[in-house]
Amino acid sequence: MNAATITQAQEPTLRHDIGALFIAARNFCEELFTAHGGWFVRRDDALAGRREMLALAAESEVHSPNLAAELRYFANR
DSSP states (O other), X not given: OOOOOOOOOOSOOHHHHHHHHHHHHHHHHHHHHXXXXXXXXXXXXXXXXXXXXXXXXXXXXXXXXXXXXXXXXHHTO
């Protein structure tokens, strides 16, 4: 009778390294947009961003009801 041993890598794999790279790139982009006064909503300003999206939805209700519905949907996510 044969016994098979399955070993798993204990070190981070290439998938983990690539995931960390994408997270670092996203954080860099957030800081870049913020430094240039961009429109990018930061994670800690999520409530302010939600209010802003709801205000935009209210403004666009008359001329584009579909856009207003989409903005409300995204604000509530």
